[in-house]
Amino acid sequence: MADQTLPISGSVDVTPPHAAAGTFLERLHGWVVTVDHKKLGILYVVYSLIFLLVGGAEALAIRIQLMIPGNHFLTAATYNQFFTMHGTTMVFLVGMPILFGFANYLVPLMIGARDMAFPRLNAFSFWLTALGGLLLYFSFIGGPGLYGMGAAPDVGWFAYAPLTAHVFSPGNGTDYWALALIVSGFGTLGTAINIVATIISMRCKGMSLLRMPLFAWLMLVVSALTLVTITPLTAAQFMLLIDRYLGGHFFDTQAGGSALVWIHFFWIFGHPEVYVLVLPAFAIANEIIPVFSRKAIFGYPAMVAASVGIAFVSLGVWAHHMFTVGMTSVSNAFFVLSTMLVGIPTGIKIFNWLATMWGGKIRFATPMLYCTAFVFQFLIAGLTGIILSVAPWDWQLHNSYFVIAHFHYVLVGAIVFNIFAAIYYWYPKVTGRMMSERLGKWNFWLFLIGFHVTFDTMHFLGFLGMPRSIYTYEPNRGWNGLNMVVSIGAFIQGVAALIFVYNLVWSYFHGEVAGNDPWDAWTLEWATPSPPPDYNFATDPEVKSRRPLWDLKHPDDPDWKYE
Amino acid sequence: MSAIPTVPELQDQPWHLPSRGRIGMLSLIIGESAIFTIFVVAYVFYIGKSLSGPTPGQVLEVPIFNTICLLSSSITIWLAERRIERNEIKAFGLWWGVTIALGVVFLVGTGLEWYKLIYHDGLTISTNLFGTTFYSLVGLHATHVVIGLAMLLLVLVFTLMGRVTEHHAERIQVLALYWHFVDAVWVVVFTVVYIVGR
Ligand SMILES: [Cu+2]
Numbered sequence: 001m002a003d004q005t006l007p008i009s010g011s012v013d014v015t016p017p018h019a020a021a022g023t024f025l026e027r028l029h030g031w032v033v034t035v036d037h038k039k040l041g042i043l044y045v046v047y048s049l050i051f052l053l054v055g056g057a058e059a060l061a062i063r064i065q066l067m068i069p070g071n072h073f074l075t076a077a078t079y080n081q082f083f084t085m086h087g088t089t090m091v092f093l094v095g096m097p098i099l100f101g102f103a104n105y106l107v108p109l110m111i112g113a114r115d116m117a118f119p120r121l122n123a124f125s126f127w128l129t130a131l132g133g134l135l136l137y138f139s140f141i142g143g144p145g146l147y148g149m150g151a152a153p154d155v156g157w158f159a160y161a162p163l164t165a166h167v168f169s170p171g172n173g174t175d176y177w178a179l180a181l182i183v184s185g186f187g188t189l190g191t192a193i194n195i196v197a198t199i200i201s202m203r204c205k206g207m208s209l210l211r212m213p214l215f216a217w218l219m220l221v222v223s224a225l226t227l228v229t230i231t232p233l234t235a236a237q238f239m240l241l242i243d244r245y246l247g248g249h250f251f252d253t254q255a256g257g258s259a260l261v262w263i264h265f266f267w268i269f270g271h272p273e274v275y276v277l278v279l280p281a282f283a284i285a286n287e288i289i290p291v292f293s294r295k296a297i298f299g300y301p302a303m304v305a306a307s308v309g310i311a312f313v314s315l316g317v318w319a320h321h322m323f324t325v326g327m328t329s330v331s332n333a334f335f336v337l338s339t340m341l342v343g344i345p346t347g348i349k350i351f352n353w354l355a356t357m358w359g360g361k362i363r364f365a366t367p368m369l370y371c372t373a374f375v376f377q378f379l380i381a382g383l384t385g386i387i388l389s390v391a392p393w394d395w396q397l398h399n400s401y402f403v404i405a406h407f408h409y410v411l412v413g414a415i416v417f418n419i420f421a422a423i424y425y426w427y428p429k430v431t432g433r434m435m436s437e438r439l440g441k442w443n444f445w446l447f448l449i450g451f452h453v454t455f456d457t458m459h460f461l462g463f464l465g466m467p468r469s470i471y472t473y474e475p476n477r478g479w480n481g482l483n484m485v486v487s488i489g490a491f492i493q494g495v496a497a498l499i500f501v502y503n504l505v506w507s508y509f510h511g512e513v514a515g516n517d518p519w520d521a522w523t524l525e526w527a528t529p530s531p532p533p534d535y536n537f538a539t540d541p542e543v544k545s546r547r548p549l550w551d552l553k554h555p556d557d558p559d560w561k562y563e
Numbered sequence: 564m565s566a567i568p569t570v571p572e573l574q575d576q577p578w579h580l581p582s583r584g585r586i587g588m589l590s591l592i593i594g595e596s597a598i599f600t601i602f603v604v605a606y607v608f609y610i611g612k613s614l615s616g617p618t619p620g621q622v623l624e625v626p627i628f629n630t631i632c633l634l635s636s637s638i639t640i641w642l643a644e645r646r647i648e649r650n651e652i653k654a655f656g657l658w659w660g661v662t663i664a665l666g667v668v669f670l671v672g673t674g675l676e677w678y679k680l681i682y683h684d685g686l687t688i689s690t691n692l693f694g695t696t697f698y699s700l701v702g703l704h705a706t707h708v709v710i711g712l713a714m715l716l717l718v719l720v721f722t723l724m725g726r727v728t729e730h731h732a733e734r735i736q737v738l739a740l741y742w743h744f745v746d747a748v749w750v751v752v753f754t755v756v757y758i759v760g761r
Contacts, residue, residue, distance in 0.1 A: 117583040117586075117587060118583070118587060121587075189591075189594050192590070192594070193587050193590040193591055193594070194587070196586060196587075196590045197583045197586040197587040197590065198583075200580065200581055200583075200586045201580045201581050201582065201583035201586050202580070202583065203580060205576075205578045206578070223590075224590075224593075227590055227593045227594040227597070228593060228594065228596075228597040229597075230594075231594045231595070231597035231598045231601075232597055232598070232600075232601045234598060235597070235598045235601035235602055236601060238699075238703075239602075239605065239699065242688065242695065242699055243695075246688045246689060247688065247689030248688055248689060248695035248699070249689070249691065249692045249695045250605060250609075250692075250695055250696070250699075255613075255614055255691065255692060256609070256612045256613055256614045256691070256692045257609070257612075257692060257695075258608075258609075261605060261608060265601060265605075268601075524568070527567050527568060528567075537567050538567065539567050539569065541567045541568050541569060542568065542569045543568060548568040549568065551568065552568045
């Protein structure tokens with residue numbers, strides 16, 4: 001076997017590293033003009049992490065304001081801007097770009113390709129996304145509002161009509177919001193097309209669809225889902241701009257238009273969007289849990305089927321966000337049942353992860369800690385989701401902090417936890433150095449404690465009737481203590497996030513040298529040097545099973561005999 | 564040295580994957596279909612909900628000639644696709660040029676229709692709900708025709724410069740896929756706007 005793993009002579013870059021580096025300007029130029037999927041992947045992730053800190057700071061400002069009743073830390077107007085920007089930032093400038101960043105970096109490596117299907121489209125998509133983010137934040141300084149002040153959008157992340165009409169939202173805040181999301185939406189569409197084409201058309205020899213790592217499978221599902229998810233939002237945003245700029249009447253109730261149409265269009269995007277965000281988190285767990293349990297993933301075909309199933313079902317549940325607008329009981333019943341249906345494929349997944357861990361030789365390194373917490377937190381998030389899917393229950397709790405707690409359990413408890421897991425897991429591949437485990441443990445436990453202090457408590461605020469989006473409350477409502485606890489938890493999470501950033505930077509310079517395969521993993525990206533060279537693979541790999549590196553390490557007992 | 568797995572037995576087996584161009588274009592078409600679906604749904608939902616005139620029945624004329632032009636351009640581009648496969652560049656250029664001409668006729672027809680609606684019937688995008696949904700949907704489609712024509716023209720210029728050969732057949736067919744999509748969308752728009760909505 002040995003001679004076949006040697007690279008073809010002349011195909012390997014033998015330039016000494018310091019000669020390749022160049023001056024600072026040359027390197028910067030290299031990053032700006034790059035079409036390499038790995039560099040673009042890193043750009044996506046760094047861009048998202050910066051906005052994660054920004055969005056996190058906004059959340060902290062919100063929590064300071066709500067810490068005590070009658071607080072004057074933020075004005076009502078600023079508070080509206082902050083929660084709008086927090087939501088928009090976290091979904092569009094953090095969640096999607098970071099997960100597409102992981103896909104960008106990892107999918108070609110995992111399927112044995114040298115780059116994405118369309119490298120230039122890839123760069124174009126990233127810069128569109130980046131422009132969208134800048135456009136959104138430029139509104140703070142550049143959108144002359146009512147009194148010539150900077151005017152960030154303040155209509156909530158779902159921007160319900162008719163609040164977005166010119167009469168109710170003068171100034172340009174709403175326009176920045178719509179334009180930023182249209183621009184970054186096209187970036188997202190470009191990346192989704194690219195990932196689909198890469199996975200279908202660029203797989204190495206022997207990598208049949210059912211031999212792909214589950215990460216690649218889920219990214220295929222996510223990208224296909226993105227094609228029909230982000231586009232309805234883009235269409236609705238165009239309608240909004242037509243209303244605002246050309247005097248159209250799509251959402252203008254005075255001229256026969258309907259505010260309900262916007263709500264439908266928004267959630268036709270908004271619900272599948274949750275799955276666009278959470279399926280990549282599943283994808284990460286699918287890679288990490290087997291490696292740290294020292295077992296192949298349990299129920300691979302079931303995992304694939306469940307993912308495809310989730311994608312399809314998620315397209316037919318959007319109106320569970322709309323039980324309180326007054327639909328017919330038939331539609332209510334339909335959306336209650338379709339929403340509950342999502343519980344079946346997600347349940348299958350949770351059982352499969354547990355079955356993968358069951359009897360395994362589990363090693364609780366930081367990535368595995370995060371993934372383990374993810375499984376249980378996602379279970380709870382799913383259960384509160386099923387509670388909320390019951391229409392009468394939703395009538396009671398709609399737009400209360402119970403809903404906020406539920407979806408933050410998904411977005412933070414599942415997605416952010418797995419984003420951390422992924423960074424701890426693949427950082428050695430990207431930089432060549434391990435992240436500090438000691439700091440990693442601090443990071444994990446503080447974040448875990450902060451998370452539960454904040455979001456477990458928030459459920460009770462919801463039961464006690466505290467509505468979302470209010471900038472302050474009266475002291476006699478019985479919400480004081482709980483709000484204080486929620487805010488304290490938020491600050492614990494903030495400290496954990498700072499430790500994480502410190503760990504990222506510290507490990508880059510002082511981390512232990514990782515080598516090619518520090519976790520003894522099985523997918524193709526670990527067959528390349530860390531960091532991988534520009535061309536990824538000197539010779540095109542060929543695979544015979546789902547775990548090509550297992551086959552390589554255990555020629556006496558290869559997987560392909562059993563698949 | 565990195566260990567890249569290779570499997571000796573696999574080396575002589577053929578390994579065919581779909582063309583990335585086609586998959587990419589099909590993905591774009593799926594995404595675009597979702598955009599059109601939203602606009603079509605809005606159009607259908609708002610049929611007859613305008614609070615003031617003019618109504619579609621009063622002002623819209625069925626653009627039969629336009630429709631025939633656009634739909635037949637799908638046939639001519641198909642003929643061009645077959646020619647480029649066989650490296651008959653002249654014939655390819657001819658059919659490609661006819662396709663562009665038909666597309667331009669369609670656009671001019673839409674322009675004339677809009678001119679009449681705006682200056683004779685007083686219907687603009689802000690007049691009523693019908694105006695808003697009509698100009699948005701038909702305009703969205705016309706925008707796609709313009710983008711398609713720009714790309715078709717680019718190919719025509721390269722053809723006239725003698726740069727197009729049969730090696731480009733696949734790329735040209737991928738582009739043609741987009742044009743077929745634009746034509747297919749017109750069938751939906753036509754049905755919704757000029758048949759159902761009138
Ligand atoms: Cu939902």
